[in-house]
Amino acid sequence: MQRAALVTGAAGGIGAAIVAKLEADGWSVHGVDLADADVSTREGNQQVVAAALERFGRLDAVVANAGIQHVSSVRDFPEEQWDRLIAVLLTSPFLLAKYAWDALAASGDGRFCAISSAHGLVASPYKSAYVAAKHGVLGLVKTLALEGAEAGVTASAVCPGYVRTGLVEAQIAAQAAAHGMSEERVVEDVMLAAQPVKKMLEPAEVAGAVAFLLGPNGRGFNGSPLVMDFGWTAR
Numbered sequence: 001m002q003r004a005a006l007v008t009g010a011a012g013g014i015g016a017a018i019v020a021k022l023e024a025d026g027w028s029v030h031g032v033d034l035a036d037a038d039v040s041t042r043e044g045n046q047q048v049v050a051a052a053l054e055r056f057g058r059l060d061a062v063v064a065n066a067g068i069q070h071v072s073s074v075r076d077f078p079e080e081q082w083d084r085l086i087a088v089l090l091t092s093p094f095l096l097a098k099y100a101w102d103a104l105a106a107s108g109d110g111r112f113c114a115i116s117s118a119h120g121l122v123a124s125p126y127k128s129a130y131v132a133a134k135h136g137v138l139g140l141v142k143t144l145a146l147e148g149a150e151a152g153v154t155a156s157a158v159c160p161g162y163v164r165t166g167l168v169e170a171q172i173a174a175q176a177a178a179h180g181m182s183e184e185r186v187v188e189d190v191m192l193a194a195q196p197v198k199k200m201l202e203p204a205e206v207a208g209a210v211a212f213l214l215g216p217n218g219r220g221f222n223g224s225p226l227v228m229d230f231g232w233t234a235r
Contacts, residue, residue: 004056009066013165017203045095064093089133145223161229197230
């Protein structure tokens with residue numbers, strides 16, 4: 001029987017690439033984005049899981065990919081932005097796992113994959129909510145792995161460095177204007193300063209990693225992150 005997956009944040013960037021890759025690999029995929037449900041709410045997360053189950057009658061994998069960003073110093077960080085980032089980046093993966101748990105267990109080989117970040121392993125200034133949430137996601141994945149052992153559910157995370165998405169491209173332009181630098185210099189000297197290899201990942205590369213983790217050769221990845229950061233966290 002064709003395996004079924006739920007992917008959040010699927011309208012573009014990494015999420016759209018994940019949907020395309022899984023479908024190319026023969027999966028049935030229910031991709032959702034903000035237009036479908038607001039995963040910063042409990043109701044939104046319940047809704048997307050229920051919709052996937054209604055559509056396919058089963059759920060073999062969940063990919064928690066939805067993401068947002070806000071850049072500000074801790075002193076000036078808007079509290080409502082903190083709440084929303086934590087809700088989307090950390091609470092949503094928890095709720096997706098909770099609401100999909102029985103279906104994943106019934107699959108016999110249920111997989112949960114969260115898109116974390118290199119910022120789940122290291123920190124950068126002015127990204128307190130994002131860094132805190134991405135660190136938390138790795139702790140969540142470890143706990144899911146332990147609790148899922150008897151249920152036949154495994155959990156993993158992907159930790160990419162900067163990925164060339166529309167959101168990142170907009171940040172490049174904004175940083176170039178703020179620093180009075182060319183976009184090329186901003187990429188190398190500001191955004192990728194911590195990376196030994198001054199390159200960005202493409203969404204399709206992250207999608208390939210997710211497909212590997214959800215596939216037959218990825219079953220041993222449980223409670224651990226797959227890091228793809230051009231050496232950023234090797235320092």
